[in-house]
Amino acid sequence: MARVSTTTGTIRSGDAWFTREVAIAKYLTAVGAPIIPLSSTLEAGPHHHLDLILSFWEFVQILEEPFDPYQAGQALRHCHEALKEFSGELLVLALISEARQLLDRLIAESEFTLADAEMLLQVSDRLEPQLRQLPMQPIHGDPHSGNVLKTTRGILWTDWEDVMIGPIEWDLASLVASPYVFGTDRDKAEMALDGYGRSFDPEALAVCIEARTLVALVWTIILHRQHPDRSRQARIEGRLRWLRSRKTR
Numbered sequence: 001m002a003r004v005s006t007t008t009g010t011i012r013s014g015d016a017w018f019t020r021e022v023a024i025a026k027y028l029t030a031v032g033a034p035i036i037p038l039s040s041t042l043e044a045g046p047h048h049h050l051d052l053i054l055s056f057w058e059f060v061q062i063l064e065e066p067f068d069p070y071q072a073g074q075a076l077r078h079c080h081e082a083l084k085e086f087s088g089e090l091l092v093l094a095l096i097s098e099a100r101q102l103l104d105r106l107i108a109e110s111e112f113t114l115a116d117a118e119m120l121l122q123v124s125d126r127l128e129p130q131l132r133q134l135p136m137q138p139i140h141g142d143p144h145s146g147n148v149l150k151t152t153r154g155i156l157w158t159d160w161e162d163v164m165i166g167p168i169e170w171d172l173a174s175l176v177a178s179p180y181v182f183g184t185d186r187d188k189a190e191m192a193l194d195g196y197g198r199s200f201d202p203e204a205l206a207v208c209i210e211a212r213t214l215v216a217l218v219w220t221i222i223l224h225r226q227h228p229d230r231s232r233q234a235r236i237e238g239r240l241r242w243l244r245s246r247k248t249r
Helices: 008-010 016-030 069-083 095-107 113-134 170-180 187-197 202-226 228-248
Strands: 001-005 047-049 052-056 138-139 148-151 156-158 163-165
Touching: 001 008, 008 138, 069 148, 069 156, 069 170, 069 187, 095 113, 095 156, 095 163, 113 156, 113 202, 113 228, 138 170, 156 163, 163 170, 170 202, 170 228
Parallel strands: none
Antiparallel strands: 001 052, 047 052, 138 163, 148 156
16 A cells, blocks of 8 residues: 655655654554554655655555544554654654744735734744643644544554654644534544543643644645635634634633
8 A cells, every 4th residue: 555645745845754654653563553554565665756755554454434532542542652662853843833834834925814814823922832831752743533544453543744742632632623623523522532541631632722723724725725625615714713713712
């Protein structure tokens, strides 16, 4: 099974993020973490072909029924425990720094109204110092519901290109932010948190949900520019509304 860079490859230069993903996957597979493993028959990569970057992974059969949120939370906790011992070099809060650069670019390109641009910069300026004060460790970086799969091998996490040093609450926010922001599947979000275990800091989770929503807004806009879609536009507008509502808090 090949994994090919698409939108991310148009934003990030080089292949350091793909190289990091392969290193992380090798480590997590070796320690028995619940992830899709790299290919054991092909050189994993990363490889370059026709201006694309790709890597090779084992084929796993994905089941049609939805994953169990409680089990997804348990599997994420397992990954976090394993990642504590990863000794490779990782950047601190890399997604936050990257999102700020992208936000500045979108503002320069007049993507937002002046009021929204000011609001988003204020949110970014307020949240980053708060995040840097939280306890940190290696984390997945982008464990949203599309990156956890129910397979014949059980619940497996995938997409490790965004691994960074950050608070565990960032990963939990990535898993539950959309239900909190859009008011859908809140019961499933709570089940995922129960599966993870309620040992996290609720105040830190609230900060991370806000920061995650800002990062998701930026990337949804980039995706929408490349592949316009009504549902994406609705998510952009919904996240903007939610972030505006936080300004008064």
